[in-house]
Amino acid sequence: MSGHMADKAVDRLTVDEAEAELARLAKLLDAANTAYHTEDSPDLSDADYDAAKRRNADIEARFPDLKRADSPSDQVGAAPAEGFGKVRHAVRMMSLANAFEDGDVRDFANRVRSYLNLTPDAPLAFTAEPKIDGLSLSLRYEQGRLVQAATRGDGEVGENVTANARTIDDIPEEIAGAPEVVEIRGEVYMSHADFAALNERQAERGGKTFANPRNAAAGSLRQLDAEITRSRPLKFFAYSWGELTEPLADSQSGAIDRMADMGFQTNPLTRRCTSVAEMLDHYRLIEDQRATLGYDIDGVVYKVDDLALQTRLGSRSTTPRWAMAHKFPAELAWTRLEAIDIQVGRTGALSPVARLTPVTVGGVVVSNATLHNEDYIAGRDNRGEEIRGGKDIRVGDWVQVYRAGDVIPKVADVDLAKRPDDAAPYVFPDECPECGSAAVREEGDSVRRCTGGLICPAQAVEKLKHFVSRAAFDIEGLGAKQVEMFYGDETLPIREPAEIFTLANRDAAQLAKLKNRDGFGDKSATNLFAAIDEKRRIPLNRLIFALGIRHVGEVAAADLARHFTSWDAFVAAVDAAAPAAKRHLRAEEAIVQERRRAAQEGRRASISAVTKAAWEAEVLPQGAKAAWDDLVGIDGIGAAVAVSLVTTLQQPAERASIDRLVAELDVQDVAAPATSDSPVAGKTVVFTGTLEKMTRAEAKARAEALGAKVAGSVSAKTDLLVAGPGAGSKAKKAADLGIETLDEDGWLALIGG
Template sequence: MSTIEPTDLSKADAANELMRLARIIAKHNKLYHAEDSPEISDAEYDALIKRNNALEEAFPDLVRDDSPNKQVGAAVASSPLSKITHAQRMYSLDNGFADEDIAEWIARVRRFLNLPEGEPVAVTAEDKIDGLSCALRYEKGELVLAATRGDGQIGEDVTANVRMIADIPQVLGIGESSLLQTDSPTPTPPLKGRGYDIPEVFEVRGEVYMAKSDFIGLNTRLMEEGKADAAVKNIDFDPAKIRQFANPRNAAAGSLRQKDANVTAKRPLKFWAHGWGEASSEPGETVFDVMASIASWGIPVSPLMQRFETLDQMLDHYRHIEAERADMPYDIDGVVYKVDRLDWQKRLGFVAKSPRWAIAHKFPAEQAQTTLENIDIQVGRTGKLTPVGRLKPVTVGGVVVSNVTLHNRDEIERLGVRPGDRVLVQRAGDVIPQVVENLTRDDVREPYVFPDHCPECNSEAVAQEGEVDVRCTGGLICPAQRFQRLAHFASRAALDIDGLGEKSIAEFIEAGFIGSPADIFRLHTHRAAILARDGWQEKSVDNLLAAVEKKRSADAARLLFGLGIRHIGVVTARDLMKNFTTLPKLAEVATAARDDEAVREEITAIDGVGPTVAEALADFFHEPHNRALWDDLLSEVTPPDYIVETRDSKVAGKTVVFTGKLETMSRDEAKAQAEALGAKASGSVSAKTDLVVAGPGAGSKMKKATELGIEVIDEAAWAEIVKAAG
């Protein structure tokens, strides 16, 4: 199955792939439903269906009569496993790729905690195994639930399958610690067992994985079973028809997510813990102590986990593990560092997707050579022209790579790439493919000429002063931008309109039903016309229109993010709405910001919002067609005032400015406290400021606060406000 994104395919290539998918899926439907002899796992079958659906949504006019979605009895593209909502969100990790990234992370931790110079930051370091994240919930020491990470908030129930993994105890008890002494620099003594000191509720988090030797053995067994099956059926054996797993991680994931736990039982899966989630109590005050307890209960943990107090020790351990990587019995892709003290972890908290108290130090990417066959230009929803390199497929780090982003015009010039060049490719962080070097740069050929007009609408394509990105100036008249902007507006991260997927959006644009976000809320005027179109029934139309109506009072931050204004992502949209509370107020300030420096400073003073965002807002509302689009949208929707859920406090709803040197906490921690209390943390003092918290050395901000008659308190008084809020 192709790994090329549907939007990267030509129409002819998409038609050919849809034809192949229709035949392959029909074959497996017959094997599963009629002959009860499936050749592939449920996960692999679902991947085929998902790919087919993605192609049909991208190319609605290519939907075939024999499409799997039109066949009675065809399996649906959904997991056979039930969903589980995690008691505590399972976050991902921020990544670092260079020693300097790790040094900066340590520095950020020190700044946030406001640690005095010389106070060490103890950190645990362990190898980052390449497996499938899984949470194991134990109650009174007994395993009661197991779930995959999923999207971090909702995962899949894999309890029955996890019970088939020998590494995972059904009942916690006394076990041998697997945190063993190693020859790593400055090793920590082996952990001591803690017996039956087990909390009432404790969720162990870790990775389900497959050892390299077991992975090879599984693929060999699948091949042998294919040979035996061919012999029984008296047919020629074709190795190409045997579906084998691409790498140990895929093998582990496919094996764990089986509908039939008996299949999982036949797969050589392993587990080790790297942390925990919900816990009625924590058996230790540090990561290392808690992991010692987990190990003593009989759950495997990394044998390479160590605790260090200096950056040099951490990096030495990283290089030791990196040197042993190829010979390890399992796949790893880096080393994970965690702040050891749990009280410090609680203070550090989380950002949008990851904890501040942990980071993954990734290994350098693997590399391979191949040929750059072509350069295509894609137009994004903001009009950005992105060059995409089409490669002769090559395997890099166990994954077949056939496309690579070339980023922008300057990057093409820097690399000097042209179709036909031989290039060195790597997967950055073992994930994102990128061109490292042009190996035939000196060959005599005409240079690649970057287009100065949009390939979609032929509008002029230009780069603004100081920017490297070339953008189409067509806006919503550009088909690529119109479709992608409307798809973004209706997407899950924005308005999340159920039933209005990319396929429907493309159909409605083509039919002339929608051309702007506000038009979505006028779809009810086209009800009869939609009903007359192929594939639409009364129930599906009414469900769609009902879903649209529900979004007339959608969250204001989601509406703002959905408009796709440059530099305004999900988090920034929330930060803006926390400050302005209503969309009309935001528009009023943003409109004035273009010609009024004081107003612009009011925007840039918002914590997390800077001059780039302020300029983007001002530019957006300066354009008459954007303002018309905005007014048209607000004529159709009535979002409620944006309310931030916070603890009750005397500063809720007020604007607080911190100035001077804070002695018991960092500026970042103080701002985080203010937001948790319902206050707005600003970076400058104005007439709209309600409270100034001044430490030693407070200067012009304190002076201005005094002149304006604004209340000024010291750090101790602020601590009392925080304490009183509970």
């Protein structure tokens, strides 16, 4: 299969298929991050991981309202391992967006030009360098002396491995000609020859051998005994930086030369390229030399060379806009399908998983793969058309695991010549394997869902796991394993989030039982209660995210918190918008019916007329339409998110559970940004028309950095409209409401250029 075919597969997904797939990918990638970054024992190859992230990003791009609370797009690395001190990075260590085809690289360059408002013929240079397959490390120097070394961790907090880093020959203890404070960042790796020699020595003494050089490098750097690290042949390439008291240079290439002058090893294959053609030529040159380099690389990294342009481009939540990794192609493998298991997710989706005879592909042992849904198993897509030539998938089949460009790991093909004579077609269950409730597949949906809701232990447990996850309440000592234990406990049960906080209020006899359980003693029980009490005070955005509301991820939760600032205001706004949300759903139903009628009658559907009629069919309560417009007008909050919020908070049982939780908490209002000298701090700004001196994305980023709220529509709460040429209805509405309006020059003058 090709990347193009993979993209077509994403284009054919229904909403429910997409939601189920995002759930599977989130779980897959979270486990992969922990295995790779924390345990140094990955169970996914780099190709698997990259393809899964790409698949996730492609689906989120097509269905932005389905972005999950635990979206892999918002995550970098994994939490630091226990045993090392924690270091909070002064400048976040970010990951990179990926390219897999030449067209992706051209798109990247075009996005950069578009964001910067550069013409196609304007000069724009990039650097291109090998992407080292090792462990990221940040080295902090003060007055030229190494004072701290930290791993990436989750991008914000890493592990303090200073003593270990001092044992690596490529890392100087002192550097000359450096700023007063400089953080040099790069990759710790191990050469192929050193890796082979290390494994030979380990085998001779009966020690642990490593699967690949990356694992060996990571495991060696993260030894609690620095002398073990000293005995391992680690190397270091420098290619980036964190906190600086003064710039290293005015370009990426100049900064790399400066780091080389300081005594760091920099990669000799780094080149400055002035066109996409040069970037791709250098990619192919590096790919041709890959086998003879003597160390592992998995692609080429492109970066905008001009550091001033890097600053203008800025970053998304986890990746810079000015850089991209162009990954090398991946692989295929054949193995036996031993069983098909059904997993039940937080939203009740039944997801089939292939249990495989373990097979090594790209240096990683794979034993599980996705099967998507019952149509995929039967050899059909969601429109009933054949895939894999119509071949179904059966237990006992010899199957191909596809390694890139689509769902990974994934069963992509079947060898019918090797099919056992007794292999029977797979019958997808119509009951939930966890609670026995009916598993219903609605018309037009390719995913079956358990109808058990709160009585389904799989859904309840998954929601509780999400509630205590790192980006949510992050309660020390209460993770996924403990959630499962408490959920099934009859003495101290936790069946809903509020019961976490009432746990410490149980009588002494019950607490004594906890202290006598496996894994808990006096100290651990006391620490758990203290950790729970500590998290009673919670920021609004983390609470909204922790509720696990469908479509509400970290970014959406933060947007909602910034807009409403308090829990009471948030709930009141959602309640007020409820009648309009329900009418919106009726309008959506009317549109579906109109499309069906139009298809049957061979005519074009009259969507706008049907929508208008559905909206005007009844009178809304006072303020409902305004509340709805305000909610969906929040930048990044669309109708799907708004309906999901209303659906959750209007369900009596769910609302009662949330109310019980909030009664146990001290929810912190969102404070205004530290922008006391900003003329737009706290104001709601709307951009409309064509901006000529900066792109809309850059304008939005600048406004938010100055403490403003950027909305997508004009309302009575709008403070300022910035209108470029071509401004239409928004400008008229702003004039009708008496809202201050500026042109682009006026906006730039207001914010100081």
